[in-house]
Amino acid sequence: MSADSAAAPLTLPNQGSGRRNMLERVVAAATFLLIVAFAATIDGFATTGNLGIILINSASLTVLSCGMAVVIISRGLDLSLIAQMVAGATIFGMLISGGVAAPLALLAAYLSMVAIGALNAWLIAYVEIPSMLATLASSMFIVGLFRFAVLRGEYLLLLPKSDPTVAFFAGRLLPFLPVPVALMLGTLMATWFLLNRTVAGRIIYAMGDNFQAARLSGLSVRVTAIVVYVFAAFTAITAGLIMASASGAVDFRTVTNGTLLFEVILVVVLGGIPLRGGRGGLRNIIVGVALIAVLRNGMTLMNVTTQTQDMLKGLILLAAIITDNYLNPRDAETDTAGDL
Amino acid sequence: MSTQPVIQLENATKTYGGIAALAGATFDLLPGEIHALVGENGAGKSTLCKLIAGVITPSEGHLRVDGEVVAFAAPKDASRRGISMVYQETSLVPQLTVAQNIVLGREAAFNSVRKVRNAARQVLQRLNFKVDPSQLAGSLSAAKRQMVEIARAVVNEARVIILDEPTAALTPEETDHLFDLMRSLKRSGVAMIFISHALEEALNHADRISVLRNGRMIQTGPASSFTRASLIRHMIGEDLAEQAPARPAANTRSTAVPVLQVENIRMGAMVNNMSFSIFPGEVTGIAGLIGSGRSEVAKVIMGHTKRNFSGGRIWLDGREVRYTLPAQAVADGIAYVSEDRKLDGFFETMGVAENIGLGWLAKFGRRSILAPRHRMRALADDWEKRLSIRRIGANQPVLHLSGGNQQKVVIAKSLSQEPRLVIFDEPTRGVDVGAIAEIRQIIRSIANNGAGVILISSYLPEILDLSDRILVAKSGTIAAEFSRADATAERILHAAVH
Ligand SMILES: Nc1ncnc2c1ncn2[C@@H]1O[C@H](COP(=O)(O)OP(=O)(O)OP(=O)(O)O)[C@@H](O)[C@H]1O
Ligand SMILES: [Mg+2]
Numbered sequence: 030m031s032a033d034s035a036a037a038p039l040t041l042p043n044q045g046s047g048r049r050n051m052l053e054r055v056v057a058a059a060t061f062l063l064i065v066a067f068a069a070t071i072d073g074f075a076t077t078g079n080l081g082i083i084l085i086n087s088a089s090l091t092v093l094s095c096g097m098a099v100v101i102i103s104r105g106l107d108l109s110l111i112a113q114m115v116a117g118a119t120i121f122g123m124l125i126s127g128g129v130a131a132p133l134a135l136l137a138a139y140l141s142m143v144a145i146g147a148l149n150a151w152l153i154a155y156v157e158i159p160s161m162l163a164t165l166a167s168s169m170f171i172v173g174l175f176r177f178a179v180l181r182g183e184y185l186l187l188l189p190k191s192d193p194t195v196a197f198f199a200g201r202l203l204p205f206l207p208v209p210v211a212l213m214l215g216t217l218m219a220t221w222f223l224l225n226r227t228v229a230g231r232i233i234y235a236m237g238d239n240f241q242a243a244r245l246s247g248l249s250v251r252v253t254a255i256v257v258y259v260f261a262a263f264t265a266i267t268a269g270l271i272m273a274s275a276s277g278a279v280d281f282r283t284v285t286n287g288t289l290l291f292e293v294i295l296v297v298v299l300g301g302i303p304l305r306g307g308r309g310g311l312r313n314i315i316v317g318v319a320l321i322a323v324l325r326n327g328m329t330l331m332n333v334t335t336q337t338q339d340m341l342k343g344l345i346l347l348a349a350i351i352t353d354n355y356l357n358p359r360d361a362e363t364d365t366a367g368d369l
Numbered sequence: 370m371s372t373q374p375v376i377q378l379e380n381a382t383k384t385y386g387g388i389a390a391l392a393g394a395t396f397d398l399l400p401g402e403i404h405a406l407v408g409e410n411g412a413g414k415s416t417l418c419k420l421i422a423g424v425i426t427p428s429e430g431h432l433r434v435d436g437e438v439v440a441f442a443a444p445k446d447a448s449r450r451g452i453s454m455v456y457q458e459t460s461l462v463p464q465l466t467v468a469q470n471i472v473l474g475r476e477a478a479f480n481s482v483r484k485v486r487n488a489a490r491q492v493l494q495r496l497n498f499k500v501d502p503s504q505l506a507g508s509l510s511a512a513k514r515q516m517v518e519i520a521r522a523v524v525n526e527a528r529v530i531i532l533d534e535p536t537a538a539l540t541p542e543e544t545d546h547l548f549d550l551m552r553s554l555k556r557s558g559v560a561m562i563f564i565s566h567a568l569e570e571a572l573n574h575a576d577r578i579s580v581l582r583n584g585r586m587i588q589t590g591p592a593s594s595f596t597r598a599s600l601i602r603h604m605i606g607e608d609l610a611e612q613a614p615a616r617p618a619a620n621t622r623s624t625a626v627p628v629l630q631v632e633n634i635r636m637g638a639m640v641n642n643m644s645f646s647i648f649p650g651e652v653t654g655i656a657g658l659i660g661s662g663r664s665e666v667a668k669v670i671m672g673h674t675k676r677n678f679s680g681g682r683i684w685l686d687g688r689e690v691r692y693t694l695p696a697q698a699v700a701d702g703i704a705y706v707s708e709d710r711k712l713d714g715f716f717e718t719m720g721v722a723e724n725i726g727l728g729w730l731a732k733f734g735r736r737s738i739l740a741p742r743h744r745m746r747a748l749a750d751d752w753e754k755r756l757s758i759r760r761i762g763a764n765q766p767v768l769h770l771s772g773g774n775q776q777k778v779v780i781a782k783s784l785s786q787e788p789r790l791v792i793f794d795e796p797t798r799g800v801d802v803g804a805i806a807e808i809r810q811i812i813r814s815i816a817n818n819g820a821g822v823i824l825i826s827s828y829l830p831e832i833l834d835l836s837d838r839i840l841v842a843k844s845g846t847i848a849a850e851f852s853r854a855d856a857t858a859e860r861i862l863h864a865a866v867h
Contacts, residue, residue, distance in 0.1 A: 228734045234719070235727050241713035245673050246782060247699025247731035307718050 052353040053301030053316050059349070060320040067327040074330060081207070085275075087322035088209035089268040091314070093289075094296040095220040096264030098314050101297055102224070103257045104237040104306030105160035109149060109168035110265050110293065111284045116171045117142045117266030118273040119179055122188045131194035138266055145171065146262030147255055154254035172284050186279040198274030209271045216264060221311045229256045237306025288339065295342060296321050299349055320345075373436055375400050375529055375560050376421055376452075381430035382584075383416050385769070388761050390416040392584035393430065398529065398560050403551055405571035405592070406564045408581035408604055409801040410773025411759045414564045415457055417581065418531045421562070422454035423447030453522035457533040457564075457772050457799065461514055463507025467493075470506045471521045492520045496550060510659055511538030511709070519550070530554065532563040534772065536570060537799045540659050540827050548574045566773070566801050568600050580604055605803055614806075614813035614835065626687060628790050628821035629670070629703075634681035636674060639665040641845040643681075647790065647821040652812060654824045654836030656861050662845035663825045664708055667792045671695045671705050685790075699731050704788035706780055708795040708825070714779040717768035721760050721778050722749035724767055728782030752781035756807065772799040780808065790821040797831060809835055829858050841865050 068075035093110055100107045117138045124134035145167065152163035180186060188195050202211045224230040232253040235243040244250050273279045283289050300317025302309030321342070328338050376398040383391040391413040398404050406414045419425045420432060423441030431438050434450050441447045444454070461470045468489035489502040498516045500509070506517065515535055522530045536544045551561055551574070565571055571578050572592055579589040580603040587603045595603075602608055627646035634643045640662040647653050655663050668674045670683060672692025683690055685701055692698045695705070707714040715724050726745030734741065752758070756777040760770055767778055776799055783791065793812060797805045812835055816822045826832050832839055839856045841849040841864040849864035 226739055228730060228737055228740050231723075231727060231730060231740050235716050238716040238718050239713065242707070242716060243727075245668075245671065245695050245705060245707060245713050246728050247696045247704075247786070248727065249694075249696045249731075249735065251694060251696075307716070 051301075052299070052349060053313055055352050056299050056301065056320050056349055057316050059345075060316070060323055063320070063323050063327065067323065067330075071327060071330050074327060079326065079330075083322050083326045084210050084213070085207050086326065087318055088207075088213040089271045090289075090292065090296065090321065091213045091318045092216045092264050092268040092271065093293045094300075094314050094318055095216050096261035097293045098297045098300075098302055098309065099220060099223065099233065100160070100257055100261050101302055101304060102237045102306055102309060103233045103253070104240060105153065105254075105257065106304070107149065107164045107258065107261045108161060108290065109145070109164040109171060110261060111290045112168040112171040113142050113145055113262050113265035114269035114272070115279050115281055115284055116145070116175050116269075117262075118269035118279040119175055119186050121266075121270060122186050122273060122279055123179060125192055125194060126189060131192075135194070135270075138270075139263070142262040142266040143259050146259035149262075150251075150255040150258040153258070154251040168284070172281060176281055180281070184281045188273055188277050188279065190277045195274045195277070198270050209275065212267055212271060216267060217311060217314070220314070223256075223260060224310055229253050233257060234307055237308070239307070292321065292342070295346055299346060372399065374398055374433075375435060377433040377436070378417065378420065379430050379433070381417070381420055381427045381432070383413075383420060383425060384428045385761055389584050390761075391420070391427075394581065394584065394586040396579060396586060396589070398562060399577075400528075400560050401555050401558045402560050402576045403555055403574060404560070404562045405575035405578045406562055406581065407566070407568060407571050407578060407600060410777075410804055411771040412581040412604070412801075413584040414581055415533055415771065416584075418454060418533055418562060418564065421447070421529075422452055422531055424454070448525055448527070451526060451528035452531070453525050453527035453529070454531040455515065455518040455522060455533060455535060457537075461506040461509075461517060463505065465506055466502065467500055467504050467506055467509070467517050468502035470517055471502070471524055473521065488524070489520070492524050496520055496523065497546075512540065512543045512659055515539065515547075519547075523554070528559055530559055530561045532561065534564050534566070534799050536565055536567060537772075538659075538795075541829075543659075544570070566799065566805070568597050568802065571595075571600070572597065582606060601802055604801070614810045627684075628686060629823075630684040630687075631666070631670065632682045632684075634666055634669055634683070635677045636662075636665055636669050636680060637677070639845055640669065640676075643842070643845065643847055645840055645847050645850075647823055648838075649789070649821045650816055650819050651837040652816045652822040652824055652835050654826065654832035654839045655842055656826070656829060656832050656839060657842035657865050659827060660844075661842040661865070663842050664794050665845075666842075667705055667794060667823070667825065670792070671698045671703060673705075696731065696735075699786060699788075700735065702787075702789035703792070704783040704786045704790070705792045706783045706794055706796055708798065710775050710779045715767045715775060715782070718766055720764040721753060721758055721767060721770070722746055722764075724778050725749040725752050725781045725785055729785040732786040748785060749781075752785060756781055756811070757804075773801050773804055776800050777804065777808075780811070784811070784815070788820060790823070791815055792823040792825070794825045795827065796824070797826075797828070829861060832861070833858065 073079060093114065097107060097110060120141055121134050121138040124137055125131060149164055149167055152158045153160045176182060190196070198208055201207050224233065232243065232248045232250065235248055236250055236253065240250070296317035297314065298304065299320055300309070300313035300315070302313045324341070325338065328341070374397040378394065378396040380393045380395055381391055382389055382393050394413065394417060396417060406417065408414050416425070420427050423444045423446050426440065432441070433439065439450065462473065465473070468486045471489040471492060472485050486502050493500055493502060496519070498520060500513050500516055506514065509517065515538065519530070535547060539547060554561065572595060575592045577589060578592050578595055578600070580587045580600060582604060598608070628649045629647040632644045635641050643662065643666050657663055665674065669676045673695050690701065716727065722745065726749050729745060729748055730740070758774050758777045758781070760774065767775055770778065780796060796812065797808055800808060812822060812824065824832065824835055833856060837853055839851045839853070839861060840847050841861055843865055851860065
């Protein structure tokens with residue numbers, strides 16, 4: 030019965046039992062319709078210039094979503110992602126303002142975020158605190174610490190825009206390739222590689238699919254948790270550098286007002302990665318980001334206020350989930366508890 | 370009495386991706402009848418039942434209820450017509466209490482917590498089930514979960530109850546109790562279909578038996594017209610030589626050094642003071658009632674659950690070990706085959722190959738960064754052949770395999786780790802006669818090749834056939850030990866109960 034598979038290497042379908050594929054398709058179709066509608070009604074939407082803007086503007090969101098997606102596939106949640114992002118950027122900003130050489134500042138920023146990622150993983154995998162609580166705690170701690178000890182109660186840290194490293198992150202790698210877009214592509218590729226080609230990637234899916242089974246079969250769930258949360262920390266600091274260099278400031282209100290974190294979770298869930306984990310992959314991230322990026326761009330061009338945009342995003346999330354449930358009613362036997 | 374069947378399935382075909390799980394099967398169920406459905410793993414038994422229960426719809430053919438053609442879109446349509454199904458894999462909501470689970474879907478009728486609990490208590494009492502209605506479903510043993518599901522069907526006033534392998538997780542007494550209950554439901558006019566791999570159950574308790582093979586209905590007839598041998602012949606299409614697996618001529622305990630030694634293990638309320646030794650080259654059977662702490666001690670040995678503070682000591686090859694994670698036990702060559710494959714056995718979204726490959730990876734991929742995909746695939750193909758695992762497509766998720774094939778995947782996943790000590794926890798649950806013979810051969814050959822084997826089983830004939838030495842567990846301790854020569858079913862049962 031298995032002759033068909035004699036020589037082929039293991040292909041790894043993690044799209045689950047079909048349920049989530051539908052959401053991905055619904056969202057992809059909605060994105061397509063949205064693009065058509067915007068192109069028809071908004072002047073200057075369907076131009077290469079605007080495409081470039083969409084890409085640059087969604088770079089940090091995409092990078093963060095990669096980190097969050099990996100965490101969620103392993104059946105975790107990282108609520109400290111945005112706090113790590115601003116904290117990492119703050120370290121970098123303080124150091125270069127203080128005259129430290131750029132490579133050293135970058136190294137310090139990355140290393141301290143790796144430490145925070147590892148700390149999250151230690152709390153979750155060794156102390157066995159639920160990921161939501163552990164990362165919530167570390168998020169609050171990070172923000173408090175940085176605002177108190179580093180910013181002395183301020184919300185904002187201005188970066189020297191003239192600094193060559195800051196200018197580099199805001200500039201172009203090649204004439205047609207802005208640095209943020211290059212970093213976004215690099216992160217997407219790294220995510221694909223991690224999930225599909227490495228041992229850790231296989232274990233990430235196994236943990237999300239059935240954590241007890243993964244643990245009991247002897248998979249190294251603890252080491253893998255470290256990989257997961259350190260990877261998330263990497264995406265956080267990368268996104269932080271992109272965002273801070275583009276705006277010339279690190280703003281702690283991105284953490285405290287919470288919308289960015291929700292947006293990242295929205296991207297992952299809309300793309301079709303269920304919160305119960307074990308399912309989904311790179312395609313889902315791209316689909317989710319595409320919808321949000323196009324929506325954001327189109328609405329900004331139409332001068333829709335951010336409040337209205339937020340409302341719309343909430344409605345879209347509900348609509349997508351309801352459509353998905355309608356297309357794929359749960360069945361009593363195969364439904365797993367804890368499904369979204 | 371009318372002889373109008375309650376259920377008629379006519380030329381029903383169900384295909385998945387072009388391959389027929391059920392191929393033109395015809396089946397009928399008379400009112401007040403107990404109808405057994407037997408067949409090999411993957412023969413299409415569960416598929417046939419799910420068609421009747423409205424879980425899936427036939428690709429061809431149709432279903433009649435009381436003679437009238439129906440097309441169920443969802444299980445709730447079937448339950449409106451009085452058809453309830455108790456699934457092979459339990460479908461209770463673990464976070465809800467027993468009472469809430471029982472009235473699930475009918476909450477409107479019983480809206481307060483107290484009413485819900487009282488209604489549930491009444492049914493449980495009427496059925497003579499000893500289950501506390503306010504307990505969480507997730508904390509129940511397999512046997513009790515089963516009871517709750519039957520109670521749910523009774524509350525739904527089912528006229529037809531379908532039981533998919535109801536006895537797989539039950540002890541002999543619980544099994545007797547279940548069949549008593551089925552007979553009393555039968556007297557009140559309920560028709561029942563049950564699936565079982567224990568052919569004696571079909572022969573002793575059913576009015577009629579139907580045999581499926583490769584999705585086809587091979588034979589239907591009164592139970593008295595079959596024998597065990599004739600059933601097997603219909604099931605597999607040829608005679609099966611059932612014999613106890615070969616073991617070395619003399620008891621060759623080559624060394625006196627045990628591979629595993631546990632002393633005074635204590636863990637919560639389940640395990641108190643277990644001590645025993647396991648020798649290489651031997652199968653050590655651990656008999657006992659459900660809840661006697663056997664699986665729990667296995668999980669302590671693996672490092673999956675924590676023993677109590679100062680809760681005993683464990684030696685592997687004479688070296689004291691204390692695992693805090695099963696990964697360490699696996700690295701040392703211990704493997705555990707879980708008793709509840711859906712709960713902590715397999716990865717449901719993944720295919721056969723990846724499930725087996727992950728087991729291998731846990732032991733041999735610890736130092737690598739890149740997943741050795743060709744290795745994993747080749748290895749999985751090898752195990753698929755050795756255990757004759759039947760699947761439809763190369764990447765068909767394990768969730769969609771038949772129960773018996775899922776079990777084989779879980780076994781292969783552990784054996785791919787080439788362990789020195791294997792703990793089999795109820796290894797033949799839900800596995801067909803042919804595969805039981807294969808799995809027993811495998812267990813025996815692992816021991817014959819020098820590994821230590823612990824066999825936890827509630828099925829005494831299995832323990833007696835395979836073990837070189839038998840331990841009897843009783844409320845968290847080892848109550849007795851028998852050599853193979855002294856062990857009899859009566860003695861083991863006596864030790865397990867008294
Ligand atoms: N959802 C599905 N998708 C694809 N194939 C399926 C699906 N459900 C069942 N099958 C296939 O249909 C065949 C029959 O399965 P079924 O579950 O009816 O077997 P069974 O007789 O109940 O076996 P067992 O005794 O092992 O439980 C199997 O080969 C199985 O892999
Ligand atoms: Mg079945």
